[in-house]
Amino acid sequence: MKDKILLAHGSGGKLAHELIEKNFLKALANPFLVKWDDSAVFHLSGRVAFTTDSYVVNPIFFPGGDIGKLAVYGTVNDLAMSGAKPLYLSLSFIIEEGLPQSELNEIVDSIQKATQETRVEIVTGDTKVVHRGSADKLFINTAGVGIIPDGVDISGSNASPGDKVILSGTIGDHGIAVLSQREGLSFSTQLESDCAPLGSLVAEMLAASPNIHCLRDPTRGGLTTTLNELAKQSKVSIRIEEEKIPVREEVLGACEMLGFDPLYVANEGKLVAIVLPEDADKVLKAMRENHYGKDATIIGEVTAEHPGRVVMKTCLGASRIIDMLVGDLLPRIC
């Protein structure tokens, strides 16, 4: 049983210490963690951005990523969407007993690589082990703090009529890549999750124009949900053009098969930016020079009529409303 996580690993006793030392500290050690104190202590100065998120993705390994990488990138991205430079993260594991240690180690290694890439540090953490069936393999909860540079004011309520709406790349890659591996639904695809850290992209966008009005990453609920949130928060309408939205052929194909609309499928490495019309080209250029924004494109604009609504011009030139996702995406019958 040595190769599996047991309830005793979460007991706070010897096995728990062994788990922290051998599985976590070995990979993640830094001056904060090696102190073994109850909380991390550090100085911050300036405007602080603070976020939290939980990760329950099934399966925990998927094409293009895993739950650990997703947790770090997701938290870093939430901070970046406020314009903040991400600094410190907390990391809590809820592990279902029986999880192979090798899988946990693989995820911790992936977390280590992701923190290195995004230049953040895990400064505090926790582990709980629960009975079989009380969790699904592994859940991760994180929190993160970052500092917002002076002069940056990004919020979902800042969109104003005339602004341009920029999307950083193709939509639906993550959702379809994960679904393709799910039990009972596996289908073969070359598609990988777009799971990516967006901190550097945001930093370069802010360097091009510090006046960016809104930033948001369209994760669960997809592009549609994000645009609806922004339209409602800012009390404006957003008009987009269907033909401008980049979608991979594989994603379109899988969506047709399953009866999904790519506009509602999750992304983990994309962002939507709403910027002043005069800044749009500068920001777009900066985005396209970054690897994670190379397919960036202007998909529409902000208007004053129909506040709170998102309207899409279809490929036939007609207009329709696109509303938020209701419930979960369910595959269709015929």
Next chain:
Amino acid sequence: MKFITEFRRSELAEGVISQIHRKSKTQARFMEFCGGHTVTIFRYGIRQVLPKTIEMVSGPGCPVCVTANIELDKAIALARIPEVIIATFGDMLKVPSSYSSLQEVKADGADVRMVYSTIDAINLAKQNPAKSVVFLGIGFETTAPIVAASLLQAEEEGLRNYYILSMHKVCPPAIRAILNSGEVKLHGLICPGHVSTIIGSYPWEFIARDYSIPCVVSGFEPLDVLQCVYMLVAQIENGESKVEIAYRRGVRPEGNQQALKFMEQVFEPCPAQWRGMGEVPDSGLKLKRKYQHFDAELAFDIDPGPTHEPKGCICGDILRGVKTPLDCQLFGKVCTPEYPVGPCMVSSEGSCSAYYLYGEGFEG
């Protein structure tokens, strides 16, 4: 050739749209039978780009929507039996029956599993030998063959804990019923694409012959539907009524013989209840005597109790094409996708859901 983007190209669509405008002189009402077409029509705003001479009405072709409450009540009664596992396509979970939904009885502890195919359901039966797995056989000719194939597999493997509740329906008799009722005057029919992949285009011949109504089988991309509308308009303007296929990449006149063979082996026609239409002769599929040991209704003693229709819901009239969701007092107020009253708001292919999600009536 790409099979999706090629059929969504705006410059090609523009050409077909202007041809329709040029050709169409006579006022005409077309029904799209299939819910999949309804979704395409609303998702791409096809009604907005057609000339005023053409009126589109949606038909009853959504398998979830036409499932009568009495059938849903039976499914729920089965779900409440402790040793039963219900295996169902996801669409069915949220559909309100007389008093509950599968989603609700699941939350109360019933074992209801969402599956993606009958293969999953067969596997469930193998993995749970002490339980009985009941697959909810819903759907048109598109789904019936795979359910038939699953029964043949279960029979061959001697699987004794796999059952189906057959709520299958076949489409041509339903169209005949709509035409015979005379409630909606139709001048053209967009015939279902996936259903025709199985049954072919011959079963629609009676409509062109007996009712002098042009019929065109369509695919599900915007260009497919536009092409189909053009072909219907051309038949009308040329004074013709025949069956044509605008979906040659998916449909052959004779259909899919192998799939039809499976269906005929296992099922035989029977009268069926359609929501809004009542009993339609020969529009259902029941298990042949040889396969009756798979019939969940015979295997379990269920009493679904009296049925009950939600007050004010006009899903039945909408399914017959007599009314639209905008005529319903509940639409968008009491009845929304979050809190659906009738099935047409639940199913992704239902008219109410399409009107609501795509903002029909919205002047953008």
